Amino acid sequence: GAVVSQHPSRVICKSGTSVKIECRSLDFQATTMFWYRQFPKKSLMLMATSNEGSKATYEQGVEKDKFLINHASLTLSTLTVTSAHPEDSSFYICSARLSTGAGELFFGEGSRLTVL
Amino acid sequence: AQTVTQSQPEMSVQEAETVTLSCTYDTSESNYYLFWYKQPPSRQMILVIRQEAYKQQNATENRFSVNFQKAAKSFSLKISDSQLGDTAMYFCAFMKNNAGNMLTFGGGTRLMVKP
Numbered sequence: 564g565a566v567v568s569q570h571p572s573r574v575i576c577k578s579g580t581s582v583k584i585e586c587r588s589l590d591f592q593a594t595t596m597f598w599y600r601q602f603p604k605k606s607l608m609l610m611a612t613s614n615e616g617s618k619a620t621y622e623q624g625v626e627k628d629k630f631l632i633n634h635a636s637l638t639l640s641t642l643t644v645t646s647a648h649p650e651d652s653s654f655y656i657c658s659a660r661l662s663t664g665a666g667e668l669f670f671g672e673g674s675r676l677t678v679l
Numbered sequence: 680a681q682t683v684t685q686s687q688p689e690m691s692v693q694e695a696e697t698v699t700l701s702c703t704y705d706t707s708e709s710n711y712y713l714f715w716y717k718q719p720p721s722r723q724m725i726l727v728i729r730q731e732a733y734k735q736q737n738a739t740e741n742r743f744s745v746n747f748q749k750a751a752k753s754f755s756l757k758i759s760d761s762q763l764g765d766t767a768m769y770f771c772a773f774m775k776n777n778a779g780n781m782l783t784f785g786g787g788t789r790l791m792v793k794p
Contacts, residue, residue, distance in 0.1 A: 673723065
């Protein structure tokens with residue numbers, strides 16, 4: 564099946580700094596990618612839909628100036644957590660949509676962010 | 680808006696036995712897709728099985744099968760011959776047709792397979 568890779572898998576940063584997480588579709592082109600946030604022992608909450616070449620669509624309650632999303636190519640979307648605070652600590656997961664066939668979604672391995 | 684409910688936060692099953700995970704959903708849509716995803720300790724989400732709402736036949740993938748009751752808005756997952764590697768979080772998910780693959784997830788069920 565198709566492979567989606569996230570980097571880094573774990574990151575620790577100081578409060579007030581910015582962190583960038585990358586989501587790559589390794590063997591297919593993805594016009595649409597999704598970013599989720601998952602708290603411990605909780606479900607995935609959709610944060611935003613990332614569309615190649617256009618602005619991301621954010622879910623209600625998600626600060627777009629806080630969570631910057633860039634989808635500059637058909638294989639890469641990035642999520643930048645700006646001015647991170649401890650409450651931003653979470654597990655962030657991306658998924659990419661296969662643009663052919665049934666449009667199945669493939670998920671990355673996730674990135675654990677810890678803000679000190 | 681759609682909601683997906685998984686009423687069993689945790690379940691356990693003995694190896695080689697069968698277990699059924701419950702999922703109910705609420706929607707006014709008539710065309711949609713339902714999924715079960717597995718999230719093992721490695722945390723990467725893996726698609727287990729999918730069901731198109733317009734299909735009456737229940738989907739089956741090897742040891743995994745679903746009981747799809749459209750009128751009752753129920754979509755349970757049956758795992759037969761449970762294996763230790765089935766230990767994971769299982770999420771039921773809903774997607775409207777033509778929704779751009781936007782998934783709504785249930786709260787998840789943590790399944791432990793015991794030797």
